[in-house]
Amino acid sequence: xxxxxxxxxxxxxxxxxxxxxxxxxxxxxxxxxxxxxxxxxxxxxxxxxxxxxxxxxxxxxxxxxxxxxxxxxxxxxxxxxxxxxxxxxxxxxxxxxxxxxxxxxxxxxxxxxxxxxxxxxxxxxxxxxxxxxxxxxxxxxxxxxxxxxxxxxxxxxxxxxxxxxxxxxxxxxxxxxxxxxxxxxxxxxxxxxxxxxxxxx
Amino acid sequence: xxxxxxxxxxxxxxxxxxxxxxxxxxxxxxxxxxxxxxxxxxxxxxxxxxxxxxxxxxxxxxxxxxxxxxxxxxxxxxxxxxxxxxxxxxxxxxxxxxxxxxxxxxxxxxxxxxxxxxxxxxxxxxxxxxxxxxxxxxxxxxxxxxxxxxxxxxxxxxxxxxxxxxxxxxxxxxxxxxxxxxxxxxxxxxxxxxxxxxxxxxxxxxxxxxxxxxxxxxxxxxxxxxxxxxx
Numbered sequence: 001x002x003x004x005x006x007x008x009x010x011x012x013x014x015x016x017x018x019x020x021x022x023x024x025x026x027x028x029x030x031x032x033x034x035x036x037x038x039x040x041x042x043x044x045x046x047x048x049x050x051x052x053x054x055x056x057x058x059x060x061x062x063x064x065x066x067x068x069x070x071x072x073x074x075x076x077x078x079x080x081x082x083x084x085x086x087x088x089x090x091x092x093x094x095x096x097x098x099x100x101x102x103x104x105x106x107x108x109x110x111x112x113x114x115x116x117x118x119x120x121x122x123x124x125x126x127x128x129x130x131x132x133x134x135x136x137x138x139x140x141x142x143x144x145x146x147x148x149x150x151x152x153x154x155x156x157x158x159x160x161x162x163x164x165x166x167x168x169x170x171x172x173x174x175x176x177x178x179x180x181x182x183x184x185x186x187x188x189x190x191x192x193x194x195x196x197x198x199x200x201x
Numbered sequence: 202x203x204x205x206x207x208x209x210x211x212x213x214x215x216x217x218x219x220x221x222x223x224x225x226x227x228x229x230x231x232x233x234x235x236x237x238x239x240x241x242x243x244x245x246x247x248x249x250x251x252x253x254x255x256x257x258x259x260x261x262x263x264x265x266x267x268x269x270x271x272x273x274x275x276x277x278x279x280x281x282x283x284x285x286x287x288x289x290x291x292x293x294x295x296x297x298x299x300x301x302x303x304x305x306x307x308x309x310x311x312x313x314x315x316x317x318x319x320x321x322x323x324x325x326x327x328x329x330x331x332x333x334x335x336x337x338x339x340x341x342x343x344x345x346x347x348x349x350x351x352x353x354x355x356x357x358x359x360x361x362x363x364x365x366x367x368x369x370x371x372x373x374x375x376x377x378x379x380x381x382x383x384x385x386x387x388x389x390x391x392x393x394x395x396x397x398x399x400x401x402x403x404x405x406x407x408x409x410x411x412x413x414x415x416x417x418x419x420x421x422x423x424x425x426x427x428x429x430x431x432x
Binding site for chain 2: 013018022026029031035040048051055056122126129130144147148154169170176177179180183190
């Protein structure tokens with residue numbers, strides 16, 4: 001994929017070129033939104049909004065890392081969604097069984113390669129991590145998602161979050177520190193290799 | 202527990218964001234400081250565990266449609282010209298139609314205005330000018346009369362001249378009523394014509410209507426063909 005050529009075409013209004021870019025970035029955008037918002041439906045909405053907004057403002061892209069630019073669009077969409085939630089809080093509808101009990105592991109999350117026990121363990125771990133991510137302030141969560149989950153470097157994160165490099169460094173350290181503290185309460189869920197150090201307590 | 206500066210440096214060290222000299226210094230400290238090393242491994246665990254979060258595949262394609270982004274089909278270059286002409290012709294059509302529809306009411310309610318406006322204008326200025334001429338004549342003759350009374354013993358030629366002037370003065374006065382009468386008669390004829398004729402000719406209205414209809418139809422066809430080509 002010649003990204004630069006596609007971006008140039010999209011800047012001239014070529015929607016097909018932009019859709020090719022979307023197909024390349026949609027998983028990263030959706031995962032970022034999912035980890036920042038912690039809800040799949042909201043993440044879908046935010047991702048869709050982000051792509052619409054990105055197409056409408058693609059003429060403002062002046063080069064550099066396109067991933068950082070698109071991630072800035074998605075983080076903005078996520079912040080909008082979080083502000084909306086704050087104004088109008090809603091209760092998420094969890095999938096239920098016929099008896100009215102909540103399903104912890106919905107069918108659409110199932111991985112056929114895993115045994116039920118492994119699946120349950122993986123789900124619990126994911127919930128624990130997401131719980132700790134949700135406990136972080138928005139700006140810390142964004143930085144940690146972009147740097148540690150999306151694997152972006154500091155300068156890309158700074159572009160996406162629109163904050164100086166020094167702030168990224170500081171936020172990331174604070175976020176990791178808080179994550180470490182939060183994950184201690186889920187120690188038994190963590191795989192042996194990720195067990196936190198007793199000495200540092 | 203280490204101070205925040207140390208933790209910040211450890212976090213940056215994990216990401217390879219420290220300079221070479223800073224890294225060396227930190228490595229040396231890590232070898233001698235067990236607590237610092239323990240914090241580093243915790244930060245590393247917290248960092249690495251996030252990388253093991255399952256990468257979800259997006260549940261749907263987020264590709265955009267033209268409707269979603271509000272894109273409109275590209276129109277031919279002549280489209281704005283046609284649109285402008287159609288709007289202008291429609292406005293003129295509405296204006297001329299309204300003027301024609303309202304003109305009888307306007308002329309009946311204010312006849313004196315219609316009389317002085319346009320065709321009937323000939324009579325009014327004449328009527329207005331007539332008294333002024335008359336006054337001017339009177340002013341001219343008055344000093345002559347006064348001179349005659351003041352100096353009756355003056356030589357004869359001057360008094361005869363004055364007498365001639367006084368004789369001549371009635372002539373324009375006699376002519377004026379005729380002109381006024383003629384003008385007012387013409388004016389009343391014209392007034393009748395004005396009330397019967399529409400201010401904007403019917404042909405013009407038809408022309409505006411035709412332009413509006415053709416323009417509207419052309420715009421519709423252009424839009425349809427552009428959107429069908431776009432699909």
